[in-house]
Amino acid sequence: xxxxxxxxxxxxxxxxxxxxxxxxxxxxxxxxxxxxxxxxxxxxxxxxxxxxxxxxxxxxxxxxxxxxxxxxxxxxxxxxxxxxxxxxxxxxxxxxxxxxxxxxxxxxxxxxxxxxxxxxxxxxxxxxxxxxxxxxxxxxxxxxxxxxxxxxxxxxxxxxxxxx
Numbered sequence: 001x002x003x004x005x006x007x008x009x010x011x012x013x014x015x016x017x018x019x020x021x022x023x024x025x026x027x028x029x030x031x032x033x034x035x036x037x038x039x040x041x042x043x044x045x046x047x048x049x050x051x052x053x054x055x056x057x058x059x060x061x062x063x064x065x066x067x068x069x070x071x072x073x074x075x076x077x078x079x080x081x082x083x084x085x086x087x088x089x090x091x092x093x094x095x096x097x098x099x100x101x102x103x104x105x106x107x108x109x110x111x112x113x114x115x116x117x118x119x120x121x122x123x124x125x126x127x128x129x130x131x132x133x134x135x136x137x138x139x140x141x142x143x144x145x146x147x148x149x150x151x152x153x154x155x156x157x158x159x160x161x162x163x164x
Contacts, residue, residue, distance in 0.1 A: 002026045006068035009060065017060075017070055021077050021084025024097050027053050028089055037090040050122045051097045054115070059101030061114065072114050074098040074121035098122050104158050111159025117149055125150050 001008075003019070003026065012018035028037070028051070040048045060069035077086045077095050086095035098118040104110035121127075128150045144151045146163060153163025 001030060005057065005070075009066075009068045009070040011060075011067045015060075015071050019083050020070065020073075020075075020099075021082040023055075023070065024051070024053065024077060024094070024099075025084045025087055027055075028087075028094055032089055037094060038092050041092045046091075047093045047095060049096075051094055052115075052119060052122075053097065053099040054102060055099055056102050058103045058107060059114070062101065062104055062110075070099065070101070072100040072118050074118050096122070108158070111157065111162070113149070113154030113156065113159030113162035116162050117154040120149060127151070 001023075003022065008017065008019050008023040008026075010018045017023070028035075037048055037051075040051065042049045055070060058066075058069055060066065060071045063069060075097060076082075077084050077097070086093050088094070098121060100115045100118050101110055104114075128144055128148050129152070144153075146153050146156055149163045151163075156162055
């Protein structure tokens with residue numbers, strides 16, 4: 001990769017990484033010799049339909065105090081605030097992405113829960129976090145908490161048995 005882990009994970013306020021777009025670009029560039037990105041244009045529209053990157057180490061969802069870690073997320077390079085515009089590799093445009101971390105709490109291999117959560121965003125599912133359980137807010141939103149993959153159910157049993 002072209003930069004340090006702290007560079008890619010540097011926060012730009014709230015739960016946003018300042019250089020995540022550059023991370024997506026650098027990871028794709030690094031994999032380009034081994035991956036034909038055109039294989040992931042499933043509908044023939046000239047765009048990679050979904051890119052998922054599993055990155056080394058913990059994510060900031062596990063250790064929020066470490067502002068040099070990358071937040072697991074789903075998004076688009078074309079979104080407001082991205083430091084990298086969509087780019088082309090192997091004749092297709094890469095724009096939408098999702099990513100998650102290799103390690104969970106206590107720096108052991110993370111379960112599949114956060115991967116499932118972020119990949120579910122790729123299919124259009126929204127977050128259903130309770131405002132009373134996330135980010136210091138007090139209003140109850142859905143009430144599903146650990147029983148819902150899109151709330152905090154991705155963390156059940158260290159992510160090894162996520163909620164449906």
